[in-house]
Amino acid sequence: MTQGQAPWNKDVALERIWDCLNREGPLLPILHALQEEFGYIDEAAEPLIAEALNITRAEVHGVITFYHDFRRAPAGRHVLKLCRAEACQAAGGDPLAAHAAARLGVVMGTTARDGSVTLEPVYCLGLCATAPSAMLDGRLVGRLDKGRLDALLTEAQQ
């Protein structure tokens, strides 16, 4: 999903938290809402959530760090996810992932030095019959080959 880029703001964060309080088991919806707003979950949000839900800050921290999706710092301007699971491996995904990392000068899971793009692994996008697959800022791309990947990388680096 496309992540928000709004700067951290405590009042906005509180609003997004309060919006979810009438739901059963509100913590994941709250974390998704904050990440959608700011693009990551600022450490300053932890005590706000803990107080709103009447749980400890440690519990909130434990949940945030458990899930791969939640970022603790902003991502690059674009996020390129490459599927690294078996169906994409079978269809030639490994060399493509190595090519992307080399061209961006990053290791998988990190952001290019110019802040343009974060390269991340994803374990299955459910496009396994049109593998290998990628997702650039929420846009899906199947039947990936070197040419299509290079076009995506060029787009992401702009």
Add this chain to the structure above:
Amino acid sequence: MTLRIYIPVDAAALAVGAEEVASALHAAAARHNVTVDLVRNGSRGLYWLEPMVEVATPVGRVAYGPVAPSDSEGLLAAILADGAHALRLGPTEDIPWLKRQTRLTFARCGIVDPRSFEDYRAHGGCKGLERALSLGAEASVEEVVQSGLRGRGGAGFPTGIKWRTVAQTQSTQKYIVCNADEGDSGTFADRMIMEGDPFVLIEGMAIAGIATGATKGYVYIRSEYPHAVAAMEAAIAAARRGGLLGNRIAGSSFAFDMEVRVGAGAYVCGEETSLLDSLEGKRGQVRAKPPLPAHKGLFGRPTVINNVLSLASVPIILDKGAAFYRDFGTGRSRGTMPIQLAGNVKHGGLYETAFGITLGELVDDIGGGTRSGRPVRAVQVGGPLGAYFPRALFDTPFDYEAFAARDGLIGHGGIVVFDDTVDMAKQARFAMEFCAIESCGKCTPCRIGAARGVEVVDRIIKNDHRAANIAVLEDLCNTMKFGSLCALGGFTPYPVMSALNHFPEDFGAPPRLQAAE
């Protein structure tokens, strides 16, 4: 004139350019003063032909594919002239790959407009619900029990027995939870149903609610499926407007409502108890059983937790009766299974058929072998926790017990095809690595075992005390298999040991007796 054209809005079709094809066809139609009534359907599941464009004609729908945006001008001319075209596939229903299937769960997928509740009703939707309402709760549960339907998520537990347990447990609040955390690589059937026929899942959950006395449902969808999330949310809103959900569903005295919850990228949350913890807002850690979710599930309440395909199969079971469904299949595997052909496969997609078809038929005949054109060397069945099968085992019938007898599992029905360039030691290493990444950390065999497993496989690959380390790997797999709390740690040995047993040469090991032979 007005042309009715169908172009899928399915995520995999979009990933290969369905949106661009739709725009190009619209533009071409405008140039020729042709009005187009464009329906965005789900996918028929013939993914090597996507984007597949269908046109309504007096003799039924005619398909073209795979269509590129640059084909639109010529395609439109061929459609208008009802003439020949290189991409013309003929009447969709006559395409042999589709015609040979038995589509029960996927009967409407790719045919209806997934955003239209009216279209769902027009294609036989809601008949299962009507019958459930006329039968009453207890008889509806029995119908599902008698159908022989088993959990399509992978565990294969009888769905009706779960329902009966929840129905017989007293509580002021019960829940229906749909497990749509389809994380297995090589599987996409849940996604297709949610994007292509979402109302069938809603109907299945409503029937589960009526049958067990639950009034609230959750669909837990993985965050990697944003299109499925959007489709389900739109369908739930439409179902409320249409009276399928709400305080008096379909005019009855039963109340049932549901909502979508989005996961956060944890594979282990596909395990039912960690999914429940995740829904409650906790770390997605596995719970020890007992208590069973049917007794103490979501928020400690009796909970039915079923896979998407299990719930989506319920409406047709109620509509046509248990015997109709049970008559398909073999042994203790009754009904049909939506099988997904994926990876390096020529004809990849969704193939729903009765249990009993052999693995070889699926891979060679229906899948057409590899897309690369090289020989098939191995297939992984059942996701990242499923075994790798060599060609020697291609006579295995697709059936829960037959796969278990050969140290494998059918899981969620995904088959990933690999050609002869695959390095099976590397695949075994990946299985351990994936388990280490995704382990919830609750039990030691999985948390520590997977990390040690990667190191041991690395030593075997480097020929560092190879024979001794192979013995360590076997021992470690044994510990994980019998000592782990859930299927993640417990089943990771399947891909590892099957790779080692069937392809020892990739580990630099001498040939071994194959356990299944």
